[in-house]
Structure formats: structure tokens, C-alpha cells
Amino acid sequence: MSGYEKELLRLAVVGSVDDGKSTLIGRLLFECGGLFEDQVASVKKATAKRAAEHLGRGLQELVGTADPEALDFSLFTDGLRAEREQGITIDVAYRYFSSGKRKIIVADTPGHLQYTRNMATGASTADAAVILVDARLGVLPQTRRHAYLSALLGIPYLAVAVNKMDLVGFDPEVFARIGSELGDFCRSLGFEQVRLFPVSASGGDNVTRASARTPWHQDGTLLGWLESLPHQRRLDQAPLRFPVQYVLRPHLDYRGFAGQVVSGRVSVGDELLALPSGRRTRVTAIDTFEGQLAQASSPQSVALRLSDEIDVGRGDLLVHPDQAPLSLRRLEARLVWFGERPLNTGHRYLIKHSTQTVSARFEQVLGRLELEDLSEVPADSLALNDIGRVRLSTARPLLCDRYRDNRHTGAFIVIDPASNDTVAAGMILEAVQEVGGQEGSLVTAEQRAQRLGHQAAVVLLPTGTAPSVVQRLEQGLIERGLLAAIARDPETASALAGAGLIALVAPGSPAMLRGFQDVLRGSASLELRPPNDPERWVGELSAALELRS
């Protein structure tokens, strides 16, 4: 063993121009030995050169001490400023450093208002975020925005670095004011942990070393915090999700399903459900280059062998039968729009979710986030860097989870097939929801669902499903504690679902099915595969609709 096996932490650092983000990251890299001597030497030279230029222009106050050993830490990573001047795309940059037991990957994201896209990119994989605040300026709308976006993208840990404390004389009052202003707001966003640090990035106070100039601060250093964060192991306790990525078929006697255990764990002998086919199978082997494993857990990349010759391919999902994911064709999602062209509800897009790519349409924009005050306002479309809520429908069901339950199976990207560009990032909120609510009622769909323990739905069965089968499904659901009823026309189905029930409908002909679809447009109907095995069918539907406690 090399003694170099560290824990990995992904960190997003966000700040507005001139808050000191480059300086802070440069300081972290430098003090953690993430920089090489030749890089340090060249920054030393550049620092001196800049000082000389300032002196030449009579800008003594910008120089500080004329120390030939002085380092302008911002120059280690700076590049953005120059690019901005040259009009080049501002982008996320990645930096790397190690501390005692952690390797840290820093997503260096410019946080200016119009760079929502960059921040979303950097935040999408981050375990923790550091937001910079200039102590002299205090909490700005921008700061709230950064915190809000970090929470939206599901980052559990947040640190606010109140920077340039040297310029306010390390005044504890200033720090406390910012803390009280921001603390409550951040806590309301649902982070698992929020911390504030009084720092001077240029002076090195409370970055990696506790500062003698802030004796009133007992909460340690930023680096100490990064090292103390719980190691990210939450997803290996979550339900198993194994999206099949690629089928290995070196010869006729071997068929391995290659993929990454994106959450949970899987063992040899486990019974698995293959979706969307609904077939059950068993794991006979977990293969890796090093040999077979008895168990694999998130985020290992392995190959599974299964007991039956079932038809499984890329895009399919393997799960444990009692932990089925949602299967949604119509859903509500939050989007961060990246495209130069605004979202077009008449346009067909592609959605890449896990390992499948499906065709999709955005039916409706439900609202747009007003970045100034973080309120939601009505909107018809979303433009570059807008964040909004949409309702969409996909050509095939997405086997997914809510983003807040699983960052892997709850996320997708949107691709414009005309340009092949990635035009948006999406986070799954829930199945389309207005079923279960009734016009003119004060009781919400949520309250009904809470009372009944499951969500409402209109379930469209394939045309020609025999009445006796429909009856068995209804009975099965009731026995499992779900309130179901059979409806013969769309209006009844809507009314039942409006009251919180699960309405089962089996149109007698394709024409009738279309009639149902027309009337039910805009409500959450589920279309399911034929109930060949009613018991399993009931189990899967229940899993999709039951509220998780």
C-alpha cells in the first residue's frame, strides 16, 4: 500500500468578481503544496512586475510592501480576468490539491449574475460549497443567490468565507452582522451544515491557519472544516440503482452488464428487477478486472452477470424489487437553461437521463425564478441562464427518483437535436401533480395524499385489458392499502383522482384511448405496460405512488 489512499471531496468555490476567489484558491493551493516551485517563481516575478507597473503609474497604495518575495496569490489561478477582457467564454476551471487525508477537487466558478450556467456546472457534483463575501460590502443579493443555487443543486455543506476582514480591522461586529443576516436565510434552504469563517485570503487568516487576529472566532479554519466534513457515503445506503451502460459479450457463454453502481449496493444472489421490462432475475456474479466480488457498492464500476437470459440493454435499470424507482412519462422538473435560443414549447428535445436518451417535449413553463429576489414569476419560456420550473413529457418513461432523493437518477440534461448542444440541466421534482386537487377546494392534493398515504393518479391500462383483470388490479391495490376505483369515462377518472383516489381505466379501443388522453391532458395520467402479472404490477404501481416516510 502506498499510504496515499485519500478521501475525495468535491468543492465548489463561488464569488463575484473581486471578492477574492482567485486569491483564496491560490492560497489554498500554495499552502497545501498544490503548486510547483517554477509556478511559484513565475508568480513571484509577475507580482513584482505588477508592483513596478503600479509604482510607475504612481499607484503606491496598490502595491503594499515592495517585497521581492511577495506573492499575489490571485495570479496562480487567474486567467478569468484576462479572458473577460478578451471576450472569451467564462468557464468553470478545475483545480486540485491535497491536505492530510483528503484530495480536494475545486470547481472554480465565476459567480456573476449571468453565469448561472457555470455555477450549476460546478455545483452539480460538489459535496461542499464555499461562498465568498466581501466584509466591506456585506451580504449582497448575489450572496443569497449563490446560497440558493447551491441548495438547489443539492450541495449539503455550505461555508461562507467573509473575506477581506483585514480591511474592516477584523471587527467581530461586522462578522456577526453578516452571520446573523445570512445564517437564518441559509438555514431555511435546507443545508445539512452552514458555517461562517472570518478570513483574509491575501493575509492567510483562518484559511489553513487559525488567525491570531480573530481571537473571538472559535470555529477553526476553512481547511479544517473541509477536512472535518463527513465523508460522502450517503449514496451507498440509498436504494440500489444500477443503470446498464454497456453489454459485454466477448463470446457466446458470457454476457456481462457493465455499469456503475450509482447508489446503494448489490450482492451476488440478490434478486433484481430489470426495468422497464419488469422481469425478475438474480445476480450470479459481480465481475471486475481483479476478479469476482461478493458485493459492490456505490460508486464502483463493475459488470453484473444475471441468472436468466433476459433482454437487458443500455438504458435499462436494475434495482431491488422492493425499492422500485419512479417511472414517469410526465413530470415536473427544475431547469437551468443554457441554450442561446430560449426554450420552445413547440420543439422536440432529447433528454439524457442515466444511460438512456429519450425524446421529450416541454408542455408548459410553470414559472421562472426571479434572481433578484428569488421569487417565482410566471413565464412562457426560459432564456440563457434562467432557472425555471417546467412540465414535460417523454416518449418513454424515465426510471428515476426525485433529485432530492438521488442526485444521479434525479438529474438529466437536455440536448437540442438540431445543434446537438446541451441546452439545459434538469432536476426532477415530482410526477405531474395537479391530479388530486379539486377546483374550489381548500384541501390540497398533498393533504389528500398525506391522509391516504399515496398519491392520486389516473392509470391508463392498455386497450383491451380484460375487465376481470382490471377488477383484480383494483382489488390488489385495495388490499395493499391504496384507495383505487375503476372509472369508465375520462370525467369520472378525473373526478376520482381529484378526490385523491387511484382511478383505473381500460379504454376499449384505440380511439377511446385517444379520447381519454385528450380529456386527461394536463393531469397526471400514468401509462403502464400490460399487467401480465397482476401481482407484480400492483407492487410496482404501489411503490411509485406510496408516500415514502
Place this chain on the structure above:
Amino acid sequence: MTSPPSHLDLLEAESIHILRETVAELANPVMLYSIGKDSQVLLHLARKAFHPAPLPFPLLHVDTGWKFREMYSFRDQFVAQHRLRLLIHRNEAALASGINPFDHTSQKYTHAVKTQPLLEALKLHGFDAAFGGARRDEEKSRAKERVFSFRDSQGQWDPRRQRPELWSLFNGRVDAGESMRVFPLSNWTELDVWHYVLRERIPVVPLYFAAPRPVIERSGTLLMVDDERMRLRPGEQPSLRRVRFRTLGCYPLSGAIDSSATTVEAVIAEMQEARQSERQGRLIDHDEEGSMELKKREGYF
């Protein structure tokens, strides 16, 4: 025993995911093979990703004709031992016309014997994805490189057409003639690569380890006299010195460092002490960085 996965385990899982995504989404991938340590690690990861099946793509070595002799022998032996499919492509016309690393600027040389034949080979075989071993920590300008880097039908990189990359969802869609460069080692550092070489016992070219070698010192850089084509300047006399290389390329352009490290452990120990960036030894980069500075200055004054 369920100790949490280490960062090397996570980097490995991520790289394997990227390799598999590429093969699943693109029609005709190839792996660029430069015989260096990064290539060896990448190849090792690829073998893991598709085990027990053979690699579902060939390797491509764009040969400048000026690599170290030990690199060629290592390549041939390694490829034979693992029964890998290797394509070798050279710009014969340029080499016949006498392009060489002595008389031509590094930019012209690189273009003629590396860039151009690479694009030629990709076109010739219709490859729509090429894996490369580049890492983001190699230099500042790479820090923003995507894992899936889009190239238009001319093989050109256009910053405005690079796609945002969120989560581990990569968009590998290309139209006819367009292609992707894919960098599965994006998040690895030089130190990660060496620790992984150690952990996985990955064979690398012996030039990475110290041995007495005939070198000359030219403007502060140690160059190895690997064959009789090396042009010596008046007064230059090769002498034996214990040196090793941190990066390998064309021998007249690769700087060696004094070292006594003969094992991977010793290389790692030296690296952690002597903290020079690995690009320091690459003459080509110095040249490029210099000219970049120049361009900037021309723009400013």
C-alpha cells in the same frame, strides 16, 4: 471489510464510467497511445472497463519518428504481450521533406509531425472519438478542458461550442465528420498517476527511472543523445549522468532531470520533495507559453 473507497478508487470508477459511455455513445472510437505513463494508466483503465472482453477499439500511435528508442521497444513488446490492436501513423511526406526538431520551430514541427498526421489518421479511419490521457492539472490552460471535448469537421476546437458538463452526464452526440476528444484522466494529478502506477503495478518505459545516460546540457536543460541524429553544437560533449524523465516525447525536445530514483516509490518521494512542475522539462511548452506571452504583449502595447 467495507472501508470507504479512496480517492484513487473513485477516480478509477469515474474513468471507467467515461470510457464505457464513450464506447456506448460513439460509433468508432480510438485510443491515442503515446507510450508515456498517462497512456499506460489510461490503457490499464480501458482494459478494466471492458474486461473480460478485449478492448473494443484500436490504439493509435502518431509517430514523429523522433521518440526515444526505448519507447519504441517498450511499445512493441507491450502491444505484442497484450495482443492489442495498434495503428501507427506517420506523416511520411513531412519526414521525407526533412522536417526535424532542430531546424524548425516547435510550432511548425509539432504541426507537421503530430497535429496534421493525427487529423489525417482520424479521418482516414473515420474515428469519431479519440481518447487522450491529458489531465487538467498539467497546465493552467487545461483547467477548463471538458471531459468530452467537441471538435468540428475540421478537427478544430471552438470554445463557444464546448458543452457544459453536469453530474456524470456526457453529451457525446456528433454529426458526420465531427468528433470528440475524450479525456478520462481529467481529474487525475501527476501524483495520482504515479500512485496508481504503483498500486496497480503498471509497467512504464524505463526512461522514467534514473540510469546513467549520455546527456548534454543546453541552455539549462539536460538532453539525451539517443542516437546519431542528435545535432551537437560546437563544444557540446555528451557525458554520462544519472537522469530520468518526468514526461516523454521526442528525445531532442524532452528535458531530463538529475535523479537517483530507480523505483516508482523513489520517483514519488523525489516528486514530493523537488517541486518543479512536470511541464518544466518540455521544451515545446516553454516555446508555446513564450509565444503566448508575446501575442498578449503585442495586443497590449
